[in-house]
Amino acid sequence: MLVKDFMTRNPITIAPETSFSEALKLMKQNKIKRLIVMKNEKIVGIVTEKDLLYASPSKATTLNIWELHYLLSKLKIEEIMTKDVVTVNENTPIEDAARIMEEKDISGLPVVDDAGRLVGIITQTDIFKVFVEIFGTKREGTIRYTMEMPDKPGELLEVAKRIYEAGGNIISIATLFEEGKDSYLATLRVENIDHEKFVKSLDEIDVKLLYYHSN
Structure with missing residues (x-):
């Protein structure tokens, strides 16, 4: 079983200059927890829901709602994204992808082909589904x-x-x-x-x- 058999193809991507608000909106609309950041068809970063949460002002801030909206509208993804992105080849065995996630303490890996082009994304949720399938837990009797x-x-x-x-x-x-x-x-x-x-x-x-x- 290879990564390409379980990855999500054509993942949603954003540009480095995408605003905080736009990225958050995309995540909510598509019910996803991470976005791959692309520039000139190359992977330059990845941003997660947790990154956006930590970038938000504290609830204890003295800023009013209008000031908060203004600050967040000016915040660009390139300022908060992870730039050192760990990727995996589409022909990597699924268990190796799981090991990389565990060793690097990350929850998702952009998937590239042999030419380095982005072709998908594999996440912990996908790995969990593989685990369920391997053990045949859905099979009755x-x-x-x-x-x-x-x-x-x-x-x-x-x-x-x-x-x-x-x-x-x-x-x-x-x-x-x-x-x-x-x-x-x-x-x-x-x-x-x-x-x-x-x-x-x-x-x-x-x-x-x-x-x-x-x-």
């Missing part, structure tokens, strides 16, 4: 098993065999490793399985069923 597995070759295959023998079909698999441990957690979502037969078969291998949940 499934059972979610979480097991502690010894960290050695073949154990996951043994579990898969027993799922097959119990008539089950694996919808998703996720693993979680912790450095220094000789075991890891595996979560599998399965459909059409004989639950009792599967659970009983786990006694034959070195796997510990921690919990399960029916959807």
Whole structure:
């Protein structure tokens, strides 16, 4: 799964000289939380809803409403935007985009093609939707098993065999490793399985069923 499969195409952009009021209006009208700033078809900045909030005068200000409106109408996006913009290529794996967001502590990434042209934007919301799809949480009639597995070759295959023998079909698999441990957690979502037969078969291998949940 690549970024281009989940990004929003043709994102709304603004110019550096766009006013604070215009940017805020665009966000509200389009129900978005960030705008990419473009100049001569190049990305020069990004501004978020939070940036606009912090740029607004404090409620404790002594300015009257007319003075506030005047100040905000003169404030340009280039004065508050983030200029060092982190981007991602459209062919980047979706999990790498998620890692970049986590490492950089950012909630959205402009997406560019191989020529550096803006083609979309990927956000935390998009990543969350991918997470939901990967785990098959919308699929009814499934059972979610979480097991502690010894960290050695073949154990996951043994579990898969027993799922097959119990008539089950694996919808998703996720693993979680912790450095220094000789075991890891595996979560599998399965459909059409004989639950009792599967659970009983786990006694034959070195796997510990921690919990399960029916959807």
